[in-house]
Amino acid sequence: MRILFQGDSITDCGRNRELFDSMGTGYARLVKSELDFLEPTAYEFINRGISGNRVVDVYARIKRDIINLKPDVMSILIGVNDVWHEFGENPNGVDADKFFKIYCMLIEEVKAALPDLKIFIMEPFVLEGTATTKEDRWTGFSTEVPKRAAMAKKVAEKYGLPFVSLQAGFDKLLESAPADHWLIDGVHPTCAGHHYLKTKWLEAFRAL
DSSP states (O other): OEEEEEESHHHHTTOOTTSTTOOOSSHHHHHHHHHHHHSTTSOEEEEOOOTTOOHHHHHHTHHHHTGGGOOSEEEEEOOHHHHHTTSSSSOOOOOHHHHHHHHHHHHHHHHHHOTTOEEEEEOOOOOSOTTTSGGGOHHHHHHHHHHHHHHHHHHHHHHTOOEEOOHHHHHHHTTTSOHHHHBSSSSSBOHHHHHHHHHHHHHHHHHO
């Protein structure tokens, strides 16, 4: 079984672009380590997360990094950069309606090309941190990321795909430790944060 992880820097997590099967240091690697231990040789893992990607960027590389790879299972975690890229001198974010439209196009084309592919969609998330509160950005992050999350859930519902809720879990984790214990800067997970993502990923995978 070939498993594909798709998304942005949270999935990318420093993977080596020169190695086909480099997993980076985040939740994708943790998933691989657990499944490889429990079921040796049963799975092949591919990470194609790219730091900085928005949904339009994933769509732009749909053939090279999804269809041509012919995965059996794919998870997608995208959305925070669609908000983040709106800040700064040259805004280039993706508004919620366009996010939904492009996400739908992505899923439809992938399903048409790979009708047996099992897909699950992971919820974008955000906490207060050094990146998300910089230059008074928290209002934008805290209002806009949930809109992308709602659209991601709407996409999952439209196509009958599993949706992995993540924000509520991160919010709950704040009861036991501050935000920077889970997310380095409000966006990128720490080791503990990636462990949480791994746990939620495996729950979704085992329910497929």
